[in-house]
Amino acid sequence: MTFKNILKEFSVDEAWKHLEWINKNAPVRLPGADGQRIASEYFVEKLASYGFEARLDSFSAYRSIPQRASLHLVLPEVHEYACEPCGHIASTPDEGSEVDVIYVNGGSEKEYEGKDVAGAAVLVEISRGPSRDEKAGIAARLGASAIVFVGATTPESDA
Secondary structure, three states: OOHHHHHHHOOHHHHHHHHHHHHHHOOOOOOOOHHHHHHHHHHHHHHHHOOOOOOOOOOOOOOOOOOOOEEEEOOOOOEEEEOOOOOOOOOOOOOOOOOOEEEOOOOOHHHHOOOOOOOOEEEEEOOOOOOHHHHHHHHHHOOOOEEEEEOOOOOOOOO
16 A cells, blocks of 8 residues: 555544544553553554554663652742653652753753853753754753753743
């Protein structure tokens, strides 16, 4: 089956049926969990039924499901900020860590010029500059101990 044939035969109703099946039978699809396996097997079966060669490969991978996060500023005044933890990072020790925070705007290489961020946390605006992955890569390459993304707030936020 070619891509053109797929597009010709595409049906919103059929796609919606797949979404409903996944939502009912595998609503939680955390890496390595049963829901992920059930959903994967379902899609392998469906792709094969459409005439594609499909298989399910299994491999070991790093799995990160962060539980909680918080940010406590102690200077120039004490303030605690609600945070969402980022997956696939090293955890801070239970007792926390105290580091300087250095603002690097959108987090591009150029915005680090003249700033020594080794061992510090960098504060980066999520809505501008390079992609999140690239921002994190730049921060890590330059020796930052942490990266804090800031951006748009929700009505529920206290920022």
